[in-house]
Amino acid sequence: MIYTIFLYQSHTGLLIYDKSFQNVNSSRMEMFSSFFSAIKTFISELVLEGSKELKNIELGDYSVLITSIPDIKVDLVVIADKEDTKIINKLIPKIIKLLLKYQNLFLSWDGDREEFSLLDHPLVDLISSNVKDVRKTLLEKPESVLKSMWTHKKRLSEEAIQSITQERKVLLNRIQNTSNLIKKKDMVKQVLELSEKLRDEGGFLKYQKDLNSLKVEIKDAKFKSEYYLNNVKKSVNEALNALGTKPLREGDYKDTYMQVYSFSSKLKLLKDDGWKEYRELANNLIKKDEIEDNVLSETLQKILKMSDNIEDYLN
Numbered sequence: 435m436i437y438t439i440f441l442y443q444s445h446t447g448l449l450i451y452d453k454s455f456q457n458v459n460s461s462r463m464e465m466f467s468s469f470f471s472a473i474k475t476f477i478s479e480l481v482l483e484g485s486k487e488l489k490n491i492e493l494g495d496y497s498v499l500i501t502s503i504p505d506i507k508v509d510l511v512v513i514a515d516k517e518d519t520k521i522i523n524k525l526i527p528k529i530i531k532l533l534l535k536y537q538n539l540f541l542s543w544d545g546d547r548e549e550f551s552l553l554d555h556p557l558v559d560l561i562s563s564n565v566k567d568v569r570k571t572l573l574e575k576p577e578s579v580l581k582s583m584w585t586h587k588k589r590l591s592e593e594a595i596q597s598i599t600q601e602r603k604v605l606l607n608r609i610q611n612t613s614n615l616i617k618k619k620d621m622v623k624q625v626l627e628l629s630e631k632l633r634d635e636g637g638f639l640k641y642q643k644d645l646n647s648l649k650v651e652i653k654d655a656k657f658k659s660e661y662y663l664n665n666v667k668k669s670v671n672e673a674l675n676a677l678g679t680k681p682l683r684e685g686d687y688k689d690t691y692m693q694v695y696s697f698s699s700k701l702k703l704l705k706d707d708g709w710k711e712y713r714e715l716a717n718n719l720i721k722k723d724e725i726e727d728n729v730l731s732e733t734l735q736k737i738l739k740m741s742d743n744i745e746d747y748l749n
Contacts, residue, residue: 435455435514435515435518435565435566435570436455436512436513436514436518436522436561436565437454437455437456437496437513437514437515437570437571437572438452438453438454438455438456438473438512438513438572439451439452439453439455439510439511439512439513439529439557439561440452440474440477440510440511440512440513441508441509441510441511441533441550442477442478442481442508442509442511443507443508443509443543444481444502444504444507444508444509445507447478447479447481447482448478448545449474449478449547450508450540450543450547450550451547451550451553452474453553453554453557453558455558455561456570456571456572456573467642467646468626468638468642468645469573469576469579469580469638469639469642472580472583472630472638473513473572473579473583476583476586477498477500477511480498480500480511481500481509481511489501490519491586492516492582493513493578493579493582493583494575494578494579494581494582495515495516495575495578496513496514496515496516496572496579496582497513497514497515497516497518497519497522498511498512498513499511499512499513499514499519499522499523499526501526501530503530503533503534505534505537506533506534506536506537506540506541507540507541508533508540510526510529510530510533512526512529513572514565515570518565521564521565522565525560525561525564525565528560528564529557529560532556532557532560533553536552536553576635576639577635577636577639580633580635580638580639581633581635584630584633584635587633590631590632595632598628598631598632599632601628602625602628602629602632605621605624605625605628606625608621609621609622609625613702613703614702614703614704614705614706615648615651615652615655615703615704616652616704616705617706618648619645619648619649619652622641622644622645622648623645625641626638626641626642626645629641651703652703652704655700655703655704656700656704656744656748658696658700659697659700659701659704659744659747660744662693662694662696662697662700663697663740663742663744663747664742665693666690666693666694666697666737666740667737667738667740667742669689669690669692669693670687670690670734670737670738671738672689673685673686673687673689673690674734681727682722682727682730682731682734683722683723683727683730685722687719687720687722688720690719690737691716691719691720694712694715694716694719694737695712695713695716695717697712698710698711698712698713698716699713701747704748705747705748708747712740715733715736715737718730718733719733
């Protein structure tokens with residue numbers, strides 16, 4: 435089976451086009467995005483070595499076949515099952531013949547990968563008519579793929595390994611003591627890079643899952659921040675309307691307090707600064723009997739002037 439086809443610009447190593455034939459849904463692809471990114475980086479490095487003839491590189495049970503196509507200044511890369519190598523070698527000339535029909539497109543490429551989306555249908559038709567599709571995925575054995583890729587890289591010295599291991603340990607400790615989800619995500623990305631350098635396939639896949647979980651948490655925090663923000667003005671207007679001609683101090687602001695406090699709590703997960711201002715506004719509402727009338731009035735005015743756009747608080 436063919437898992438993925440890549441087209442790289444030979445002289446730059448830039449990825450022009452890639453097409454996956456794997457049985458992986460978009461959410462699972464996103465979960466293992468760093469894994470697939472590591473594969474792309476590895477393949478790009480192979481291309482830049484200057485391949486002129488067919489290369490056959492084994493990655494566990496899989497093979498990476500690289501063929502240079504000088505007429506369009508492209509390197510064709512196919513990842514397939516090792517057992518299908520002979521079949522793929524017979525198919526490659528047909529793929530090249532198809533790609534040569536788009537010679538002007540390749541030679542005039544200006545960096546926009548979307549231009550090559552027109553290859554999707556003819557390429558899928560060609561592959562499906564020549565290779566059996568059993569709907570497998572490289573994710574069945576990701577540890578094996580990573581381990582095999584890293585064996586092709588230069589080994590690190592013991593000193594470098596110790597240094598990178600210590601750097602990763604420090605980062606992991608900082609992650610444990612950080613509540614800011616954005617900062618956590620950035621640090622986990624660094625941990626992933628260090629795990630790749632250490633050729634720690636188990637750690638790499640673990641931190642890839644951690645990264646995906648953080649992305650979900652960030653998305654959830656933004657959603658809930660926006661939810662509470664949308665309810666802030668509604669609740670304070672309801673409280674003021676219920677007052678009638680009574681003094682502000684007699685208003686019931688418990689719901690507004692809850693909305694503003696919850697908003698500040700979610701904002702705290704996304705930013706180190708800014709959230710305290712809204713926590714203070716919320717606290718003023720809950721202790722309205724202890725503050726001056728003008729402070730309560732200013733608090734309500736500030737809440738009413740809050741922007742409805744969540745991005746204004748995150749930038």
